[in-house]
Amino acid sequence: MSVAAVSVASPSTVVAVPNKAAARPPTARVAFNVNGTAHDLELDTRTTLLDALREHLRLTGTKKGCDHGQCGACTVIVDGRRINSCLSLAVMHDGDMITTIEGLGLPGNLHPMQQAFVVHDGYQCGYCTPGQICSAVAVLDEIKAGIPSHVTADLTGAPTVTRPELRERMSGNICRCGAYSNIVDAIVDVAGGKA
Amino acid sequence: MKFDTPATDNPIDQLKIIGKPTDRVDGPLKTSGTAPYAYERHDVVPNQAYGYVVGSAIAKGQIASMDLKEAKAAPGVLAVVTAASAGMLGKGDFNTAKLLGGPEIQHYHQAVALVVAESFEQARSAAALVRVQYTRSKGNFDLAKSLDGAIKPPASFGAEADSRFGDFDAAFASAPVKLDARYTTPDHSHAMMEPHASIASWDGDKLTLWTSNQMIAWSVGDVAKTLGIPKEKVRLVSPYIGGGFGGKLFVRSDAILAALGAKAAGRPVKVALQRPLIINNTTHRPATIQRIRLGATTDGKLTAIGHESWSGDLKGGGPETAVGQTRLLYAAPNRMTAMRLAVLDLPEGNAMRAPGEAPGLMALEIAIDEMAEKLGIDPVAFRILNDTQVDPEKPERPFSQRRLNECLTMGAEKFGWKDRSPKPGLTRDGRWLVGTGVAAAFRNNINEKSAARVRLDRNGMVIVETDMTDIGTGSYTIIAQTAAEMLGVPLTQVEVRLGDSLFPVSAGSGGQWGANSSTAGVYAACMKLRTAIIDKLRFDPADAVFDKGKVRSRGKSIALAKAAASGEIVAEDLMEYGDLGQKFQQSTFGAHFVEAAVDAATGEIRIRRMLAVCAAGRILNPKAARSQVIGAMTMGAGAALMEELAVDKRFGFFVNHDLAGYEVPVHADIPSQEVIFLDEVDPTTSPMKAKGVGELGICGVAAAVANAVYHATGIRVRNYPVTLDKLIDKLPDVA
Numbered sequence: 001m002s003v004a005a006v007s008v009a010s011p012s013t014v015v016a017v018p019n020k021a022a023a024r025p026p027t028a029r030v031a032f033n034v035n036g037t038a039h040d041l042e043l044d045t046r047t048t049l050l051d052a053l054r055e056h057l058r059l060t061g062t063k064k065g066c067d068h069g070q071c072g073a074c075t076v077i078v079d080g081r082r083i084n085s086c087l088s089l090a091v092m093h094d095g096d097m098i099t100t101i102e103g104l105g106l107p108g109n110l111h112p113m114q115q116a117f118v119v120h121d122g123y124q125c126g127y128c129t130p131g132q133i134c135s136a137v138a139v140l141d142e143i144k145a146g147i148p149s150h151v152t153a154d155l156t157g158a159p160t161v162t163r164p165e166l167r168e169r170m171s172g173n174i175c176r177c178g179a180y181s182n183i184v185d186a187i188v189d190v191a192g193g194k195a
Numbered sequence: 196m197k198f199d200t201p202a203t204d205n206p207i208d209q210l211k212i213i214g215k216p217t218d219r220v221d222g223p224l225k226t227s228g229t230a231p232y233a234y235e236r237h238d239v240v241p242n243q244a245y246g247y248v249v250g251s252a253i254a255k256g257q258i259a260s261m262d263l264k265e266a267k268a269a270p271g272v273l274a275v276v277t278a279a280s281a282g283m284l285g286k287g288d289f290n291t292a293k294l295l296g297g298p299e300i301q302h303y304h305q306a307v308a309l310v311v312a313e314s315f316e317q318a319r320s321a322a323a324l325v326r327v328q329y330t331r332s333k334g335n336f337d338l339a340k341s342l343d344g345a346i347k348p349p350a351s352f353g354a355e356a357d358s359r360f361g362d363f364d365a366a367f368a369s370a371p372v373k374l375d376a377r378y379t380t381p382d383h384s385h386a387m388m389e390p391h392a393s394i395a396s397w398d399g400d401k402l403t404l405w406t407s408n409q410m411i412a413w414s415v416g417d418v419a420k421t422l423g424i425p426k427e428k429v430r431l432v433s434p435y436i437g438g439g440f441g442g443k444l445f446v447r448s449d450a451i452l453a454a455l456g457a458k459a460a461g462r463p464v465k466v467a468l469q470r471p472l473i474i475n476n477t478t479h480r481p482a483t484i485q486r487i488r489l490g491a492t493t494d495g496k497l498t499a500i501g502h503e504s505w506s507g508d509l510k511g512g513g514p515e516t517a518v519g520q521t522r523l524l525y526a527a528p529n530r531m532t533a534m535r536l537a538v539l540d541l542p543e544g545n546a547m548r549a550p551g552e553a554p555g556l557m558a559l560e561i562a563i564d565e566m567a568e569k570l571g572i573d574p575v576a577f578r579i580l581n582d583t584q585v586d587p588e589k590p591e592r593p594f595s596q597r598r599l600n601e602c603l604t605m606g607a608e609k610f611g612w613k614d615r616s617p618k619p620g621l622t623r624d625g626r627w628l629v630g631t632g633v634a635a636a637f638r639n640n641i642n643e644k645s646a647a648r649v650r651l652d653r654n655g656m657v658i659v660e661t662d663m664t665d666i667g668t669g670s671y672t673i674i675a676q677t678a679a680e681m682l683g684v685p686l687t688q689v690e691v692r693l694g695d696s697l698f699p700v701s702a703g704s705g706g707q708w709g710a711n712s713s714t715a716g717v718y719a720a721c722m723k724l725r726t727a728i729i730d731k732l733r734f735d736p737a738d739a740v741f742d743k744g745k746v747r748s749r750g751k752s753i754a755l756a757k758a759a760a761s762g763e764i765v766a767e768d769l770m771e772y773g774d775l776g777q778k779f780q781q782s783t784f785g786a787h788f789v790e791a792a793v794d795a796a797t798g799e800i801r802i803r804r805m806l807a808v809c810a811a812g813r814i815l816n817p818k819a820a821r822s823q824v825i826g827a828m829t830m831g832a833g834a835a836l837m838e839e840l841a842v843d844k845r846f847g848f849f850v851n852h853d854l855a856g857y858e859v860p861v862h863a864d865i866p867s868q869e870v871i872f873l874d875e876v877d878p879t880t881s882p883m884k885a886k887g888v889g890e891l892g893i894c895g896v897a898a899a900v901a902n903a904v905y906h907a908t909g910i911r912v913r914n915y916p917v918t919l920d921k922l923i924d925k926l927p928d929v930a
Binding site for chain 1: 218219221222223224225226227228229230231232234235237270271314315316317320385386387388389390435436437438439440467469470471666667668669818819821822823825826827828829830853854855859860861862863865866867868
């Protein structure tokens with residue numbers, strides 16, 4: 001930035017002493033659907049989708065591992081696509097359909113992917129697990145939809161469920177306990193055990 | 196109950212439930228996101244406020260001044276806690292540096308303030324308004340330049356810093372075949388997925404912390420000591436822990452600051468350490484510089500083993516005990532080890548998964564590979580040739596079980612080792628240079644006393660309570676298996692409650708002692724409960740059998756629920772240990788085999804296959820134990836190929852302090868992994884006849900990867916991590 005630009009950009013010499021009432025953070029209304037239930041929230045506009053879920057709706061299955069889009073623990077499915085909910089402001093999701101881990105299944109009525117994770121021991125501490133499972137469900141849909149990945153050799157053909165494809169597509173979800181080998185087994189199992 | 200003679204037959208040996216691959220009992224909760232972790236406890240106390248931590252911007256010096264005006268005036272702010280406002284604070288026995296810095300600063304990102312506000316967004320925003328002026332002091336941040344001033348540290352865990360046996364100097368000097376090499380391992384971060392987090396709530400002078408902690412009783416003590424309140428006034432609750440790996444053995448600043456924040460705000464406060472703060476604010480595995488000297492006869496018998504290690508820590512801290520395994524792993528009549536400790540002003544060094552052995556074997560098992568090559572002996576055969584069945588420094592003391600040779604032999608067989616070319620750099624697969632590597636795994640078994648309470652309720656449910664923790668290790672499941680086996684009930688009839696300081700004090704999770712020790716404590720309590728049930732029913736203890744939810748004796752059979760019909764039957768006991776651990780060297784063993792491919796043009800390294808063969812006593816739950824080992828293999832792959840905290844030696848901090856900068860293995864880095872457990876029971880360890888595997892699994896892995904890279908390329912890298920920049924200028928010319 002040039003010196004001139006600096007002087008132009010900082011004309012104000014008045015530094016307001018913050019007044020708590022006056023400086024109230026801006027809020028906005030947002031309405032979205034989570035796991036089949038409609039919600040209408042008035043939120044501080046800085047609230048991430050992740051914190052809206054965890055702190056406001058108390059759906060704590062979606063995890064905060066880094067809050068910076070580095071670990072994938074906060075993965076949820078929005079309108080059929082997986083996203084890092086920590087990198088997305090809640091107010092950007094007006095009208096969206098959001099599925100969290102709780103929406104996939106609960107004890108006694110687990111989603112096949114959740115059940116496969118139990119059977120293949122695809123987790124240890126359990127903290128990355130909801131994100132891994134949401135990603136895994138979305139990955140199989142992405143492959144079905146013909147979306148290629150970095151390791152898809154033939155970009156014009158339909159991608160198939162192979163271990164290299166799964167490993168590539170799941171690499172945004174870190175598991176420090178190192179359950180990767182079991183997680184891929186679980187996904188292969190749900191996909192029909194063909195890989 | 197005291198365990199002081201080797202175990203004989205007992206109810207665990209029925210192996211109806213113990214020893215069976217068992218799905219985790221907490222699986223449905225974890226896979227549905229309904230297992231509650233510390234920061235998520237909206238249910239436990241209302242009106243929780245949010246805390247956000249401010250970390251020091253210097254590594255060493257003083258806070259000259261703090262201006263909190265703007266922060267305090269910011270919207271929603273309820274309180275700002277600093278050392279100046281917190282009153283006198285102590286330091287926990289297990290902490291080296293203070294958890295709230297000021298005016299003295301001991302390391303970068305040491306907490307200097309907590310801002311408490313109505314919302315997370317408000318707390319975060321106000322934390323950026325805390326203005327701190329520092330006076331920076333000169334610090335010491337460079338291990339390699341600190342070797343001369345490094346001192347001999349005091350003995351730790353009963354082990355002296357130095358050891359000598361025979362005449363190492365003479366034997367090494369006269370050995371016909373010698374190796375003298377220097378290796379380095381960098382600082383590592385636990386990088387567990389769940390940040391350190393706590394919710395604090397005061398009820399008068401009583402504090403409850405819902406937190407994420409591996410060692411409940413240690414940490415109750417250290418919270419009390421730090422805050423200057425009696426232990427009886429502190430309750431810790433930690434039923435689910437999103438990974439620890441040693442990083443949550445101790446109280447960290449989230450817990451202390453949440454407690455102080457809650458006091459200042461007059462309401463419950465929750466704090467999670469922000470991810471970019473964790474690496475410098477908490478503990479890490481210290482870097483090491485190691486020198487290994489080996490001497491051998493021309494036919495491959497080791498005659499001299501020498502291992503020295505230098506590491507650094509804050510003043511008052513301890514060494515990374517990287518030479519420990521070298522005192523026990525291979526035979527040789529002349530031996531020496533030594534550790535030296537430099538004072539560094541980097542963040543606090545402390546235990547991370549297999550402290551000592553993990554970095555020690557990273558070096559030693561490359562050295563053994565190098566020596567085998569010098570001798571022209573296969574590295575599997577060389578290790579077998581130098582096996583010892585006794586403690587080499589105390590030959591009258593045998594290993595309780597030592598089946599390292601079987602691990603190596605079976606692994607070699609399963610991995611297809613015999614087809615391996617003895618010369619490196621010869622195998623090509625298209626653009627890839629392919630090689631295989633092996634390393635021994637070794638980690639001592641430790642027993643810690645552990646207590647539990649067991650209840651039989653009127654419905655015939657068996658309820659186990661112990662402050663043991665499950666950090667992903669599978670404690671819930673093996674404890675349920677133990678109680679089910681002991682009382683003859685199905686797993687569904689057992690409920691396990693963990694991680695609450697109201698429960699009897701357990702071994703906790705550390706040092707791979709958790710599985711054997713905590714289940715042995717549950718065994719003791721269950722034995723007592725069995726006696727109480729038999730007494731209640733007036734059965735003959737000599738022939739009473741607990742089976743299928745009933746107790747049988749002399750033709751009579753009564754349901755457990757009926758025994759408790761007039762009221763719950765409760766038993767509590769503690770397992771403690773005699774001197775079997777001194778009479779016998781109790782250790783766990785394994786062999787790691789790795790196939791790696793290196794791109795001949797770019798030096799990119801890919802792991803293609805991994806196999807571990809482990810001998811670690813009775814495996815209580817082969818499914819969870821296997822997961823512990825593959826997870827440890829994954830962390831070992833990280834140590835081999837990518838993990839390194841980069842030290843800023845000017846300003847004294849770890850530069851890559853988040854999960855983008857500190858690289859850990861991801862899915863794409865890890866192939867399908869194989870684990871084999873030898874069928875072993877060790878009656879000297881406890882009535883469970885088990886040992887640990889969670890740390891054994893990482894021991895030697897990185898060296899096996901490094902040895903495979905060497906075998907693929909002929910390029911020996913002795914400074915971890917093995918990255919392509921260390922290979923690329925030495926790779927063969929690309930035609």
